[in-house]
Structure formats: structure tokens, C-alpha cells
Amino acid sequence: MDLDFFSKFVVIIQYFFSSFLGIEMFFIGLILFLFSLFNIKSKSFLVKLAIPIFLLLILLFISGGFSNYVIDSVNAFFKYIMNYYYFPSLSFYYIMTVIVVFVLIYTLFCEKMSVVKRVINYIFLCIYFTLFLGLMSFIISKKMELTLDYSIYQSDVVLSFVQVSNFIFLFWFLLTCFYRLYLYFQKKFDV
Numbered sequence: 001m002d003l004d005f006f007s008k009f010v011v012i013i014q015y016f017f018s019s020f021l022g023i024e025m026f027f028i029g030l031i032l033f034l035f036s037l038f039n040i041k042s043k044s045f046l047v048k049l050a051i052p053i054f055l056l057l058i059l060l061f062i063s064g065g066f067s068n069y070v071i072d073s074v075n076a077f078f079k080y081i082m083n084y085y086y087f088p089s090l091s092f093y094y095i096m097t098v099i100v101v102f103v104l105i106y107t108l109f110c111e112k113m114s115v116v117k118r119v120i121n122y123i124f125l126c127i128y129f130t131l132f133l134g135l136m137s138f139i140i141s142k143k144m145e146l147t148l149d150y151s152i153y154q155s156d157v158v159l160s161f162v163q164v165s166n167f168i169f170l171f172w173f174l175l176t177c178f179y180r181l182y183l184y185f186q187k188k189f190d191v
Helices: 005-016 020-042 045-065 067-082 090-109 115-141 156-189
Strands: none
Touching: 005 020, 005 115, 005 156, 020 045, 020 090, 020 115, 045 067, 045 090, 045 115, 067 090, 090 115, 090 156, 115 156
């Protein structure tokens, strides 16, 4: 379970291309990314409407299939906020995924956002969502019980998905913070 960062990517790539379901999840993430980029060029209302519906349907499908786990995740989220922030936590991972879905939807509809920021959001958030789909397909295909943390954390694939996703989310968040600081200082000090 002590894999270096590169090995975690290798585990994820091996999973995506080892099963038909993994390949499907990879292509769903790729299609999501391509439609998001297509939206920048065409500014199509149909694409703006289709992507949020698609994201929400997948989130609702997964949430419905794991409804007990969703309730446990929300409860655990508030517990983690009050007590500590722990990596890798699947409960917090699910909450981060909900945040990613809403940020993607916001990015689609926000006209004020620059093209550079949109592309950055699409790249990082679509990669994150693709990793989430891969994790869920792995958990479903292995019939893992999400409420039993000890059984989940014994899998290198699950740990790799969660840790790499958390890294991507954190990197995107830091990049977004620095971008906001840049815009603030540019507006404040440039004439």
C-alpha cells in the first residue's frame, strides 16, 4: 500500500484499460472534457444544459445506489469538519465530488469567467470526475462494501484513486486561489 505517486497513476491506468467498464468510464470522462471544451468555442445552450444534466444524473444514480452510504457521508463530513481532516477518506471524497459537480456546472454557465480559467477548471475537474467514475466502477465490479473502511483501504486501486483525486483537487484548489490572488492584485495595482 506504500506506492509512490507514479505507481498510483500506473495502477489507475491499468484499471481503466483492464475491463470494459473501466474503458467506458474513461471514455465518459473524456467525452465530458471534450464537450466542455466544445462549449467554450460554440457557446451552445444545448451543451450547457446537457452537461449538468449528465453530471447530476450520474451523481444521482451513484447516490441512489449507495443511499445509506450517502447519508453516512454527510454525517461523517460534519464530523470531519468538527474534528479533523483525514486523507484518504471516502466520505470526504464523496463530498468533494459533489463540490466538483457544482463547480463544473457553475463553470459552464458563468459568462464572466475567462477562457483560461474555464479550460483549467475543465481539465482538472473532468480528470477528477473521471477518477471518481473509475473508483465507483471498481467498487461496484468488486462488490465492495463502502461502510467497511478497513476492507476498502486494503485495496491499492481504491487508495490510488482516492489519493490521486485528492491531490488533483488540492492542486486545482491552490491554482484557483493563486489565480484569484493574481486577478485581485492585477485589478488593484494595474492602471
